[in-house]
Amino acid sequence: MNPILTKLPATLLTGILLVLVLFSCKKDPYEVGIALLPSTDTLNIKVTDTCTVQAFSIRQDTIRSDKSTLLTLGSMLDPVFGRLTASLYSQVLLSSEGVDFGKSPTLDSLVLMLEYSNHYGDTLARQNVKVYELSDDLHYDSIYYTNKTLATYPTLLADQDFTPRPADSVKVYRTKLAPHLRINLSKLTNYLGNKILQAPAASLATNTAFLAFMKGLYIKSTPANSHSAILNFSITSGLSKMVVYYHNQTDPKNDSLNFDIPINASCGRFTHVDHNSYLEASTDLKQQIINRDSAQGTRQLFLQGMAGVKVKVKFPFMKNLGKGKKIAINEAMLEITNAQSDTTFAPPTSLLLLRQDSVGRIANMIDLNEGTGYFGGTYNPTARTYRFRITQHMQKIIQNAYSTHFDVYLVVDNPIASILSPNRIMLNGTDKQFGTSRFRLKVTYTILH
Numbered sequence: 001m002n003p004i005l006t007k008l009p010a011t012l013l014t015g016i017l018l019v020l021v022l023f024s025c026k027k028d029p030y031e032v033g034i035a036l037l038p039s040t041d042t043l044n045i046k047v048t049d050t051c052t053v054q055a056f057s058i059r060q061d062t063i064r065s066d067k068s069t070l071l072t073l074g075s076m077l078d079p080v081f082g083r084l085t086a087s088l089y090s091q092v093l094l095s096s097e098g099v100d101f102g103k104s105p106t107l108d109s110l111v112l113m114l115e116y117s118n119h120y121g122d123t124l125a126r127q128n129v130k131v132y133e134l135s136d137d138l139h140y141d142s143i144y145y146t147n148k149t150l151a152t153y154p155t156l157l158a159d160q161d162f163t164p165r166p167a168d169s170v171k172v173y174r175t176k177l178a179p180h181l182r183i184n185l186s187k188l189t190n191y192l193g194n195k196i197l198q199a200p201a202a203s204l205a206t207n208t209a210f211l212a213f214m215k216g217l218y219i220k221s222t223p224a225n226s227h228s229a230i231l232n233f234s235i236t237s238g239l240s241k242m243v244v245y246y247h248n249q250t251d252p253k254n255d256s257l258n259f260d261i262p263i264n265a266s267c268g269r270f271t272h273v274d275h276n277s278y279l280e281a282s283t284d285l286k287q288q289i290i291n292r293d294s295a296q297g298t299r300q301l302f303l304q305g306m307a308g309v310k311v312k313v314k315f316p317f318m319k320n321l322g323k324g325k326k327i328a329i330n331e332a333m334l335e336i337t338n339a340q341s342d343t344t345f346a347p348p349t350s351l352l353l354l355r356q357d358s359v360g361r362i363a364n365m366i367d368l369n370e371g372t373g374y375f376g377g378t379y380n381p382t383a384r385t386y387r388f389r390i391t392q393h394m395q396k397i398i399q400n401a402y403s404t405h406f407d408v409y410l411v412v413d414n415p416i417a418s419i420l421s422p423n424r425i426m427l428n429g430t431d432k433q434f435g436t437s438r439f440r441l442k443v444t445y446t447i448l449h
Contacts, residue, residue, distance in 0.1 A: 238264070
């Protein structure tokens with residue numbers, strides 16, 4: 001040891017050594033590793049972003065929409081993606097079983113309340129909904145997809161125009177409540193309200209009996225002729241419910257009785273989605289998803305949630321990356337850039353990359369097992385990009401671990417988790433004219449021998 005250091009107090013010497021260690025740790029571990037290798041070995045590490053990527057937009061298959069944490073409703077006319085309409089099927093449940101409405105209950109009104117959660121699009125445009133009672137059974141434990149429909153009774157319970165007010169509280173009998181949509185189910189007819197008040201005691205004894213008596217509601221959105229919006233409603237606070245307002249002879253002095261019939265997480269529910277076959281979509285979008293012109297993906301790519309449009313991604317020459325030599329993929333990063341400038345329609349906060357398994361079923365990418373922090377997919381608003389780390393997937397392609405189905409699909413919704421998002425986005429295509437902002441794959445690899 002340096003003789004000067006040996007003369008320093010032990011505590012000071014320890015501090016100096018600790019500072020030196022911390023300073024040395026600031027070096028990039030990759031750079032440290034490279035420094036330890038013979039110079040000839042570093043020549044085997046290659047970086048390329050010229051791998052051929054083929055991408056094009058196609059219509060997404062129908063996806064699960066049951067048991068979503070939000071109720072989705074509304075319609076909008078998008079200048080690029082055309083008309084999108086979401087309608088809702090849901091059970092309603094007794095807030096307390098064995099309810100007794102008293103002697104000769106008389107209906108005052110029946111109101112459906114839906115608590116606003118968030119929206120997508122223009123809430124200044126008026127919308128219209130119609131409400132019917134289900135005649136088909138709706139089962140909580142069943143799986144329902146976005147193209148599913150159920151039969152209803154012909155009686156129209158409500159036909160209501162409204163302008164969404166997702167930020168405005170509502171005063172009900174001098175009580176201020178959170179922002180919600182109120183649909184009067186007794187304005188056109190007292191049928192459903194009287195059906196509930198006059199139900200046999202056995203039908204009100206349990207929720208199982210009640211669901212056999214009243215199977216649920218169909219809330220149908222009328223297709224929009226303007227921008228309008230897709231609306232999400234919450235079922236967590238207890239404000240989304242059907243309320244029976246009534247009075248009876250048992251308590252004649254009380255003319256403000258009410259009973260709640262909630263829509264909550266225990267209710268069977270699903271969303272029906274209609275894209276109107278993209279008849280109102282832009283010419284460029286139709287060219288890809290209707291005319292199936294995959295070459296258009298070099299110019300621009302389209303993505304839309306709610307079982308709308310997805311992007312199929314192919315890496316046709318990936319197996320030739322090492323030119324016959326054995327290689328190891330250090331990192332493979334798929335980089336995607338937002339091409340849209342219209343701020344009315346916000347880009348998705350995240351995208352998901354999926355692949356088909358060996359029998360053609362949609363499955364998660366193997367890289368997702370490392371967590372979303374590793375895998376990526378979150379939107380970077382500053383760079384206007386999404387990035388996916390698909391290193392393990394690419395290594396398996398190199399090793400011929402996938403006999404078939406190693407193409408991947410980029411989606412807004414998660415078909416596996418029944419997630420519905422109305423967000424849409426246009427992306428730069430794969431053409432080299434977009435430079436580093438093109439839809440590209442950047443690969444770092446090592447030539448082993």
